[in-house]
Amino acid sequence: MLRSGLTLAAFFTLALSSTKANALSVFQDFDFDQDAQVITATFTDLPMSGGSSGVLTIAERGLDSIFPGIDLNGPGETFTVSVDDHVVGIFGEFMVDDPLTNPVDAMSCMLPVSAFDCTFSVALALDGLFLQDKLQDNELVVELAFSNRVDAFPEDNDIIRIQLDYTPVPLPASALLLLTGLAGLVGAGRYVRKRA
Numbered sequence: 408m409l410r411s412g413l414t415l416a417a418f419f420t421l422a423l424s425s426t427k428a429n430a431l432s433v434f435q436d437f438d439f440d441q442d443a444q445v446i447t448a449t450f451t452d453l454p455m456s457g458g459s460s461g462v463l464t465i466a467e468r469g470l471d472s473i474f475p476g477i478d479l480n481g482p483g484e485t486f487t488v489s490v491d492d493h494v495v496g497i498f499g500e501f502m503v504d505d506p507l508t509n510p511v512d513a514m515s516c517m518l519p520v521s522a523f524d525c526t527f528s529v530a531l532a533l534d535g536l537f538l539q540d541k542l543q544d545n546e547l548v549v550e551l552a553f554s555n556r557v558d559a560f561p562e563d564n565d566i567i568r569i570q571l572d573y574t575p576v577p578l579p580a581s582a583l584l585l586l587t588g589l590a591g592l593v594g595a596g597r598y599v600r601k602r603a
Contacts, residue, residue, distance in 0.1 A: 429574075430572060430574050431453075431571075431572070431573055431574065431575050432570065432571070432572045433450050433453070433570070433571050434568055434569060434570035434571070435448040435450070435568070436468070436566050436567070436568050437566065437567045437568075437569070438564075438565070438566060439467075439559055439565040439566065440559050441559050442555070442557065443553055443554065443555040443556075444551075444553050444557075444559060445553070446550070446551040446553075446567055447550050447551075448548070448549045448550075448569040449548050450546065450547045450549070450571060451545070451546050452545060452546075453542055453545050453546065453575070454542075454545070454575035455539070455542055455543070455575060455576045456535065456538045456539040456542045456573055456574070456575060456576070457576045458535045458536065458539050459535050459573065459574045460532055460534055460535045460538065460573070461532075461533040461535075461538045461571060461572055461573030461574075462530050462531065462532060462533065462571075462572045462573070463488070463490065463495070463530070463531040463533055463549065463569070463570070463571055464528065464529070464530045464568070464569075464570040464571075465486075465498075465527075465529045465531070465551065465567065465569055465570075466527065466528040466529070466567070466568045466570070467526045467527050467528070467567060467568075468526075468565075468566040468567070477526075477527075477553075477557065477559075477565055477567075478556075478557050478558040478559070479499060479527065479557060481556070483499075483554060483556040484556045484557050485497055485498060485499035485553075485554045485557075486498055486499075486551050486554065487550075487551070487552045487554075488529075488531065488549070488550070488551055489550040489552070490533070490541060490547065490548070490549055491541045491547065491548050492548075492550075493537075493541075495531055496531055498529055533573070538573055547571065549569050549571070551567065551569070
């Protein structure tokens with residue numbers, strides 16, 4: 408009886424250890440309708456990271472308007488991206504990408520529709536250990552702070568999407584594995600008591 412119980416537990420252990428976690432993708436959309444706007448996205452109830460890296464994507468999605476895009480096409484027009492109060496990048500169209508002399512990352516307009524606006528998409532790689540540390544409280548706060556030279560044109564219906572993609576720890580499989588192990592110990596204890 409004990410041998411078959413251990414064999415069953417070993418089978419569950421092997422089956423569950425091969426289970427892979429599915430990638431998680433969460434996003435929030437925000438209207439961009441104020442000059443020098445600060446946008447804060449708070450993602451809650453996030454599962455822990457499995458230590459693998461993630462991607463934070465910031466994109467302008469105002470393609471349904473006559474003049475889509477945000478006023479980011481001139482010098483001094485930038486936005487700063489912070490994750491849990493840690494700056495991970497500063498972006499602007501006409502900035503030189505030189506980390507020694509200028510911390511601002513060059514960003515290209517994907518669709519320069521008018522003299523003022525441009526659409527964009529920026530993907531930031533988040534280190535696995537950084538992401539694991541920031542997700543210990545199952546929450547992630549992403550802040551976009553646009554410089555005071557960035558003007559809003561509310562009639563353009565511009566939308567900013569903040570999206571987080573990463574692979575979480577497969578908690579259901581881990582929990583089931585733990586429960587199977589505990590059940591095996593209880594069964595082994597009962598077997599030993601019956602034999603005594």
